[in-house]
Amino acid sequence: MSFLSEKECEGPIKCPVMTTLSVIGGKWKPGILWELQNNEILRFGQLKKRLGTITQKMLTQQLRELETDGIIIRKIYPEVPPRVEYRLSDYGKSLSPVLNEMANWGTGHLQTITSK
């Protein structure tokens, strides 16, 4: 992510919210995490389909970042054609309260803005 790095949290007062956003705040990361939370295990192509308009480049990039942060696990099957599965790590699952609160509020907000 560009818009948030851990270093930038160092203001006069620290903001742990930024830390969280530096991990889940990528353009497609919420969607990826949401899907993996609801589906347990997904292949690259399945994720791509579910996310709709994401490009391969972006999907790969965001998945790599999540993997680097220890949020997801990437399992490669040595087959032809290749097969790669993604799932949340235990650490990644610790995000679920965060994601659920965000989804809650987001659902409400969506109703608020569409019903006026």
Add this chain to the structure above:
Amino acid sequence: MSFLSEKECEGPIKCPVMTTLSVIGGKWKPGILWELQNNEILRFGQLKKRLGTITQKMLTQQLRELETDGIIIRKIYPEVPPRVEYRLSDYGKSLSPVLNEMANWGTGHLQTITSK
């Protein structure tokens, strides 16, 4: 925000998490909300000081967006020199579970990554 608009939530499966991020996901918004949650009312200059390295342009911009989304309230006092106060709206306060969960996880994550 550029990296997330409500429209982009329209994939095959909707992701309400993205909706939330479209509101609080700006580069400085978490910090602003965090400060307003902890301090109730802050003037423009006070916010700027607390956020450390933010520029006037960015602070103004992010505040306007939060105001447009109904998250914060901007109160102008017709004085010289001018005085403007910001605080969370009731709707903005409904974000506190989200912010608190994010802060929780962020605090833990910060320890995780710094202690290895």
Add this chain to the structure above:
DNA sequence: CAGTATCCGAGTGGATACTG
């Protein structure tokens, strides 16, 4: 004090083509 206006470099993310 609390902005607005302008300029500009860096980074993001999309489209496309290619590969093991």
Add this chain to the structure above:
DNA sequence: CAGTATCCACTCGGATACTG
């Protein structure tokens, strides 16, 4: 199938100068 490699348009956000 699941990537990697380029190219490029666009936007974000920082620096600076000016104002009611």
